[in-house]
Amino acid sequence: MIKLKKLVEAINDAAEIANATLADSQDQVINDYFDRDEETERYTAKTVNINYPKTTTDGKVTEHIVEVPLLTVVPISSARIEELRFTTNLDIAIDNNELLVSFSNRSSENSEWDTTAKQPSAKLELIVKPQENTEGLNKLIEGYEKALRAQIPG
Secondary structure: OEEHHHHHHHHHHHHHHHHHHHHHHHHHHHHHHEEEEOOOOEEEEOEEEEEEEEEOOOOOEEEEEEEEEHHHOOOOOEEEEEEEEEEEOEEEEEEOOEEEEEEOOOEEEOOEEEOOOOOOOEEEEEEEEEEOOOHHHHHHHHHHHHHHHHHOOO
């Protein structure tokens, strides 16, 4: 048997580690879409050059090079853990005023004990949902989109 407090701490630690991992992936946006100048410590948007058709005043079609920031053409999404559910059946005991628990060899269904169960039942559900982009990131993308629109003729 283990202390209930230790079980709850372990579940909480697992949730914190999962959230930290997701936060690290959000930091990756900077590395994916920007190059860092080591000297100035400034970031520049990664871009691709695209040949864009342009019709001249005499009706001829020419190509115009448009420098497209990757940030404007690739969807950016991040995830967050909205809820963590952990359900299990526990055997309970008290020792020296400390609540102790162990995973039960019984499972419950509709609040009745099934005494034929050989393994404890446990259920872990992670609910991961998309997270809204921050206002700063949205403004940054909008600014690059405006710069992109200014390059496109017409």
